Amino acid sequence: MYYQAESYPSPGFPLRDPCSSFWLQNTRSSPLLGHRTTQSLPPSVDVVIIGSGLSGAATAYYLLTGSNCTESVLMLEAREACDGATGRNGGHCRPYTKSFAGYSDYKKIFGKEQALKIIASDMTNLHITSELIEKEQIDCDFWLGESYETCIDQEAADRKFRSYREFKDDGGPLDGIVKMTTDSDEAKRLTRMRNAVLTASFPAASLFPYKLVSHLLQLCISKYEFNLQTHTTVTAVTPAEPGLAGAGAKWTVTTPRGTIVANKVVFATNAYTATLLPEFLGNIVPGQGQCAAIVPTPSYSGNKMMEKTCCYSWGKDNFDYLIQRPKDGIIILGGGKANVSHPSTILGCTNDSGYPDDGGKQSEITEYLKNAMKKYFLGWQDSSSESGADSDEKRKSKGLRAGEGLLYDWTGIMGYTKDNIPFVGNVEGKPGAYVIAGHCGHGMARIASCAKGLAMLISGGSWADSGLPECFQPTRQRMRKSSSVSI
Structure with a gap:
């Protein structure tokens, strides 16, 4: 779904009382709830990071552990730590989401070289994330395996395969990484999806996002x-008065609890970036997403659990995504946007309250997520393995057992860009102001590498040192381009 990005107003500030996701519900014992390292704010610091999701946490980590480690880092969060998109996502760390259907689009916008770099950066991110978790021994339910990219109608299959071929013809690394299956019967067998037309498998991971961020913080x-x-909302970031805090101080950061002067400011603010940086108005647009936690039936439990995570698509731009957590078997399913009767209620929305009557949740999506597993996956309610004298048909007619199916669904606010890639780097014309935002719902597959690269830039490194695609830079030329935004 595409909409004119310029038509959306400033996102404002994060909602004070958001709903609680599956991840947040299971971390009520976290010592970071209500955390303030000091009772009062320091008058000055080297770096202020605004936002405590994975973008902010990973940037802080790489700044503090790098070869040119930063002297003092202050993180300001409007709500609880990791209470934004990271604490509400699908738990998927999945490269190549856009490599097949999206490579051709990236190539049209940025050219072949940058398009290949964008795809490669996803795989780099998977390695960096895995290495970080192993190095710091982070207990975050990290699972490293593979994912299916599956098309469930011919239109999606044709588009995906054309882009796949173009990617391969342009030298995209596929051998030994991606396995494409075009035989429909084999695709159905592999994915257990009743309407699979083709599928491709490739390396991916799943994890407990809050636990990763909490450990880093x-x-x-x-x-x-x-x-x-x-609970310290940044209400403004303005140029510091000359000499206010000695040489090098560039920015005054204002909060209801006082002001701080900083040499550098990192805007890890994703959907809310334009509130503090007006030049991003229309360049990063908020969008509401919805995920559900689902208790599987016996047919998808125990040794019958899914072996891979997956994303399945149909039509031109419709898709859902899911993981099945190895630790407890719970399925986290996200998507359903194609079922919303008024898509304008999603793009531009910053309401993650979870209350359907005020736009905090889309009831059409809730109903869709509730029934998606039965709709798409073979044998979801097949209880034929149970003992008893009932016929298979009679047992199937009984439906779900008590406690199976939809456990809970929630909302989160993502930041979408017009070219479907994030903004990372120094904001042009504002020395010492850096941004890492606009992840387009693909943050887990990009943030670790973006944060590591950004930390290098903040510490005095060059763009080449960052290892990031040049097109990620927040240049005026990029932001001037008028286009629509896709959700």
């Missing part, structure tokens, strides 16, 4: 004198 606090201040 607590590590930085305990080892590197990192200062985290929750």
Whole structure:
């Protein structure tokens, strides 16, 4: 679905009382709830990071552990730590989401070289994320395996395969990484999806996103004198008065609890970036997403659990995505946007309250997610393995057992860009102001590498040192391009 990006107003500030996701519900014992490292705000610091999701946490970690480690880092969060998109996503760390259907689009916008770099950066991110978790021994239910990219109608299959062929013809690394299956019967057998036309498998991972961020933040606090201040909304960032805090101070960061002067400011604010950086108005647009936690039936439990994560698509731009958590078997399913009767209620929305009557949740999506597994997956309610004298038909007619099916669904606010890639780097014309935002719902597959590269830039490195695609830079030329935004 495409909409004119310029037509949306400033996103404002994060909602004070958002709903609680599956991840957040299971971390009520976290020591970071309501955390403030110090009772008052420091008057000045080297770096202020606004936002405590994975973008902010990973940037802080790489700044504090790099070869040119930063002296003092302060993180300001409007709500609880990791209470935004990271704490509400699908738990998927999945490269190549756009490689087949999207490579051709990237090539048209950025050219072949940059399109290949965009795809390669996803795989780099998977390695960086895996290495970080292993190095710091982070207990975040990390699972490294493979994912299916499946088309469930011919239109999606044709588009995806054309882009796949173009990617391969342009030298995209597929051998030994991606396995394409075009035989429909084999695709159905592999994916257990009743309407599979083709599928491709490739490396991917799943994890508990809050646990990853929480570990990084607590590590930085305990080892590197990192200062985290929750429930401290940044209301403005303005140029500092000359000489206010000595040489190098460039920015005054204003909050209801006081002001801080900083040499550098990192805007890890994703959907809310334009509130503090007006030049991003229309360049990063908020969009509401919805995920569900689903208790599987016996046919998808125990040794019958899914072996891979997946994304399945149909039509031109419709898709859902899911993981099945190895630790407890719970399925996290996201998507359903194609079922909303008024899509304008999604794009531009910053309401993650979870209350359907005020736009905090889309009831059409809730109903869709509730029934999606039965609709798409073979044998979802097949209880034929149970003992008893009932016929298969009679047992199937009984439907779900009590406690199976939809457990809970929730909303989160993502940041979408007009060219479907994030903004990472120094904001042009504002020395010392850096952004890492606009992840288009693909943040887990990009943020670790973006944060590591950004930390290098903040510490004095060059863009080449960052290893990131040049097209990620927040240049005026890129932001001037008028286009629509896709959700």
